[in-house]
Every structure is written in structure tokens, then in C-alpha cells.
Amino acid sequence: MARIKIYAIAACVCAIIFNTCKAAGQGPLPKFPAILIFGDSTVDTGNNNYINTLLKANFFPYGQNYPGQKATGRFSDGELIPDMLASALKIKEAVPPFLDPNLSDAEVITGVSFASAGAGYDYQTNTLLNVIPVPKQIDMFRDYIARLKGIVGEERAKQIIGGAFVLISAGSNDIFTRPFNLHYSFQDTMLDIVQNFTKVSNHISL
Numbered sequence: 416m417a418r419i420k421i422y423a424i425a426a427c428v429c430a431i432i433f434n435t436c437k438a439a440g441q442g443p444l445p446k447f448p449a450i451l452i453f454g455d456s457t458v459d460t461g462n463n464n465y466i467n468t469l470l471k472a473n474f475f476p477y478g479q480n481y482p483g484q485k486a487t488g489r490f491s492d493g494e495l496i497p498d499m500l501a502s503a504l505k506i507k508e509a510v511p512p513f514l515d516p517n518l519s520d521a522e523v524i525t526g527v528s529f530a531s532a533g534a535g536y537d538y539q540t541n542t543l544l545n546v547i548p549v550p551k552q553i554d555m556f557r558d559y560i561a562r563l564k565g566i567v568g569e570e571r572a573k574q575i576i577g578g579a580f581v582l583i584s585a586g587s588n589d590i591f592t593r594p595f596n597l598h599y600s601f602q603d604t605m606l607d608i609v610q611n612f613t614k615v616s617n618h619i620s621l
Contacts, residue, residue, distance in 0.1 A: 447580040449526035450506050451559075452497045453552050454584035456532030460495060461488025461512035463532045468545045470533040488512065490532055497528055497582065504580060513555055520566045526579060529555045535589035549585045 452458045456472075463471050464487075471488065472478075478486035480493035489495050497510040506525055511518055513527040531547035534540070541548040547555070564572045 447504055447506060447578060448575045449524065449579040450497065450501045450504065450510055451526050451556070451576075451579050451581045452510060452528035452530050452584075453549060453556075453582070454530040455534045455549075455588055456490040456530075458495060458497050458528060458582065458584045459488065459490065459512070459530040459532040459534075460497060460510050460528040462514045462528065462530060463546065464488040464512070465514040465516070466531070466545070466547065468533070470544050470546060472532065482509075496584070500580070500582065501526070506580070513559055523559070523562055523566060524575065527559060529559070530584070533588060534585060535587075536585060537589045540589045549583075 452460070456470075461473075464473050472490045473486045473488050475486060476492060477489065478484065478492065481487060481489065481491075494509070498508070501507045501510050507522075510526060510528050511522050513529050518527065529547075529552040531552070533544040533546040534549050534552070536549045538548050538550070541551075560572065560576065563575065567575065
């Protein structure tokens with residue numbers, strides 16, 4: 416069984432740190448074989464394009480500053496933090512969505528995003544918009560592992576998963592969808608859900 420290392424970090428702080436390290440020339444950055452992303456619109460690189468939801472970013476002006484000036488499903492006019500991190504860590508230039516039907520084997524090996532815009536940890540958050548809940552993204556991760564094994568074999572898959580940079584960015588959508596009369600228990604509820612998500616993620620058997 417391999418255990419993945421989960422880095423739950425503030426995306427903007429992360430970008431500043433890596434860009435600063437690059438600018439200062441403080442030696443090589445750590446080498447990660449892949450990058451794996453879970454969360455909401457802050458890190459969804461296009462998965463919502465391939466599910467039945469109204470919450471999509473596949474039209475102008477989204478993507479107007481992205482390479483090719485094309486909307487990709489990213490809720491941004493350009494790159495998202497996963498793309499910036501992947502580039503800064505010298506893994507790849509952009510992180511593709513896992514649900515892309517044209518996803519290549521090479522992209523699978525170096526990592527993908529399982530994130531879904533509008534998603535949250537709480538299933539109640541995801542009902543109205545029909546998006547992929549963060550806990551449900553674990554099922555996509557299992558499918559990813561199965562495909563990765565088919566490409567590189569079981570032992571190499573363990574090495575890739577065990578050494579991958581994992582980023583989770585979610586929770587803000589839960590704040591806005593929880594009924595106000597339950598707000599007093601929001602913190603405890605979210606901590607329980609996040610703790611369970613982390614445990615499940617860390618104990619997926621390869």
C-alpha cells in the first residue's frame with residue numbers, strides 16, 4: 416500500500432513561494448514525478464466540460480489569455496494555480512482534466528486534476544449544481560490509478576503516486592450552501608469531512 420502525501424496549502428502563497436525560489440536561484444526545486452489536484456473551481460482545469468452541469472467556463476472571455484486564446488473550462492482568463500505549480504516544479508506546463516476523453520498516456524503519468532467547479536466537501540453543496548463532490552473525486556482517483564497501472568505497471572505506479580505533489584483547494588462553496596441555522600456546527604462538520612477525506616486518500620490500496 417502506498418501513502419500519498421497531501422499538501423493542503425493556500426494556493427496563492429504556494430505560487431509566491433515557488434516564484435520567489437525561482438527568482439532567487441536558491442537551488443533546484445524538489446522533483447515530483449506527478450501532480451494530482453482535488454477541489455473546486457479554483458483548481459478545475461476543465462472537468463466540468465464533460466459532466467451535465469450548467470457551471471462551465473467554456474466560453475469567452477474565459478481563456479482569452481491562455482495559450483491559444485481558447486476557453487478550456489478553467490474559471491480564469493488564463494492559467495490556474497495547478498498550471499503555475501506544475502510549471503514551477505518542472506513537471507509539465509499545464510494540468511489536464513481527468514475527464515478529458517482525449518487524455519494521453521503521457522499526461523496521465525505526470526498528473527491530472529480531478530477538481531470540479533462548484534464542488535465542496537459536503538454532499539449538500541453539490542446537489543443544486545450537479546457537480547462532482549470532493550469526496551466523490553476519490554473514485555476518479557481510483558480510476559486514475561487503474562489507468563496508470565495499465566500504462567507503467569504496478570511498481571512504477573506506486574512510485575509515481577507515492578511521490579506525487581497533491582493539492583486540495585476546496586471548502587468555500589460549503590460556506591455559502593450550508594443553511595444558516597446550522598452555521599454554528601459548520602466548523603466541526605467540515606473538519607470531520609476533511610479528516611475522513613484525508614484518511615481515505617491516504618489509505619487507497621495500490
